[in-house]
Amino acid sequence: MDDIVIRGGQVVDGSGAPGRVADVVIRDGRVAAIEPGHVGPARRVFDARGRVVSPGFVDVKTHSDWTLPLNPRAESKVRQGVTTEVIGHCGFSVAPVLPGRVELLRDYLAPSAPWLPFRETTFAEYMDAFPATSVNTVMLVGHNTLRLMAMGMANRPPTADEMTLMRRMLEEALAAGALGLSSGLFTAPGCFAGAEEMVSLAHVLRRYGASYATHVRDEARRVFEAVREAIAIAETCGVHVEIVHLKLSGTDGWGGAARLLAEIEAARQRGVPVDCDQYPYTTASNPLRNLLPTWVQEGGVDAMLARLGRPDVRDRAREDIAADGLGSWGRIPSWDAVRVAVSPHRPECEGRTLGDIARSRSFDGVDAVCDFLIADRGATRVLIASMAEEDVRELLRSPMVLVGSDGYAVAPYGVTGQGKPHPRCYGTFPRVLGQYVRELRLLTLPQAIHKMTGGPAAAIGLVARGLLRAGYRADVTVFDPETVAERATFDEPHQYPVGIVTVIVNGVPVVDGGEHTGALPGQVLRRRSGGVG
Ligand SMILES: [Zn+2]
Structure with a gap:
């Protein structure tokens, strides 16, 4: 008996080749066959007509x-x-x-x-x-x-x-x-x-x-x-x-x-x-402290926090930023391009830009950066539209x-x-x-x-993963190509996407009908001489 048959989907196998309609048969955690019109009993059948079946x-x-x-x-x-x-x-x-x-x-x-x-x-x-x-x-x-x-x-x-x-x-x-x-x-x-x-x-x-x-x-x-x-x-x-x-x-x-x-x-x-x-x-995301010149972090967090309170340090950082931009992000159009993502001690500021915060307090972006880092003991995380x-x-x-x-x-x-x-x-x-x-x-x-x-x-170098092939591990994603879309935004990031219907990991459904099954079938894959598996 087959464990799972995913029936009638457009199978896009991950190689770059065009899709073809076929059934994907799963047994013992592996893809057992990919063929049209597969017959035989299965513990679970997924109807994938009109959907794409791809490797996970x-x-x-x-x-x-x-x-x-x-x-x-x-x-x-x-x-x-x-x-x-x-x-x-x-x-x-x-x-x-x-x-x-x-x-x-x-x-x-x-x-x-x-x-x-x-x-x-x-x-x-x-x-x-x-x-x-x-x-x-x-x-x-x-x-x-x-x-x-x-x-x-x-x-x-x-x-x-x-x-x-x-x-x-x-x-x-x-x-x-x-x-x-x-x-x-x-x-x-x-x-x-x-x-x-x-x-x-x-x-x-x-x-x-x-x-x-x-x-x-x-x-x-x-x-x-x-x-x-x-x-x-x-x-x-x-x-x-x-x-x-x-x-x-x-x-x-x-x-x-x-x-x-x-x-x-x-x-x-x-x-x-x-x-x-x-x-x-x-837009990128990183610890806020990494927007400052790297010398600011020498010696660790306590040394950095002591430095950031000093006006001469802020002036030097200001000069470096004027010359080179923000760390390895370069020049940004304005401080409005930097938005607070996570601030453990100022969560009310999450989602606001440093430009907005600086204007509301009548100081500049560098002061806003330094004050955040001091308030959060260096733990602020930001988004940078760069x-x-x-x-x-x-x-x-x-x-x-x-x-x-x-x-x-x-x-x-x-x-x-x-x-x-x-x-x-x-x-x-x-x-x-x-x-x-x-x-x-x-x-x-x-x-x-x-x-x-x-x-x-x-x-x-993953071994037997990444393609849909007979004998490969059964990591499979089924989605609707007409509706698949992200819903997360910068203002409301905590939103699941739509159109991902079924996700199978090592032969076990983890997403079924768009909902999480609670299964934890993932494995820690280790590099060995023949590859990673
Ligand atoms: Zn990185």
Whole structure:
């Protein structure tokens, strides 16, 4: 007897090939057959006529390690059709945590994971103890976290002992099955690392056949240099590199997407293993403190807070921002482009822009930033409208740019329902399918699905996932191509999308008739010599 038959849908298999009408048969957690007119008894039959049946979406760029332990149902992800998430990006992993370093990491990640409990752990223990969730997870270990463990927020190169410690922690994580190393070179303490440090770590990656995922050093005026730095790591160290949330931030760089893509394409033509992903929005999200020049964060949170109260420090920050723009976001049209997403101590300001707040208090944006950071002890999170829609579309049209949300799993209820997070947490995949495929016809449905399934699965080496093929793991998403759409907005982000009908993870329905079943069939997928599975 078959476990599940999904009948009569348009099967788009994730390879980029056009769809065809067929039944998808699932047995023992795997796709048993894909054929028209399948006969035989099944425990459960889904009628998919008029709907698209695709592989479950692989969200190749996420931060759900911050929220899955708080709500393992991964509500805002599975309701988009996501069945696998890559977590630990941008240098920020919640493990390993060395003895005596728990507070340090908690303070550091407070703007990102304000509700998450932290504890001392090795990466292997972290993977073993990760809770059962509704999605499969693939884990990266963060360079910023490793550096924080080895040498705090020091702005200098590591000593030989510190470098050895970072390499050893990386080796432990890779031996446990981490996909690879993530970096966040745009912010402290990752930005204090030079090329030599990253090359040393990349050599460890190479020994394990592991991957490097980088939030590059600058996404604004120096984005070309930063992308070249990432490509050079891939080329000189022989490791796969994923350039995450590719963008041109800041008004100075707007319109440069085609040139940036040409550089990456040229590297790929040379045989360099480089991939990239994007989220389909013109607005970014980050800790507020990262909008200030990086020297502000030297020495850690307490040192930063002491600095931010001083008028001379604010003047110096003001000058740096006037010259260079906001950290690695570059120049923005005005402070109205920065909106408070989460403020633990001033929740009444969530949703308001810094321009609006500054005007109502008769001071400028820099004072608003500094006062928020002091009130929230550095834990404020913001949204930054810093990109051009034409660049977002140029990237989305490119077959080599994968779709990754950069969001974390949240829900409209419970602890993760606080604040006003980026709507990408709820809407990334339905937005691409509704807005950009159906409404704007920027790309075809099979192309878009490939960028969400087969493309990312190949980039990270997932074994038997990412395509609909007999023998593959049964991660499946069924949606209505006529209605699929995001509903989350910046004002009301906590809204599930529409049109995602059924989502199956490892052969178990997690979304059924648009509702969560409560099932937690996700697995922690580990990198081994043959791939990630
Ligand atoms: Zn990032």
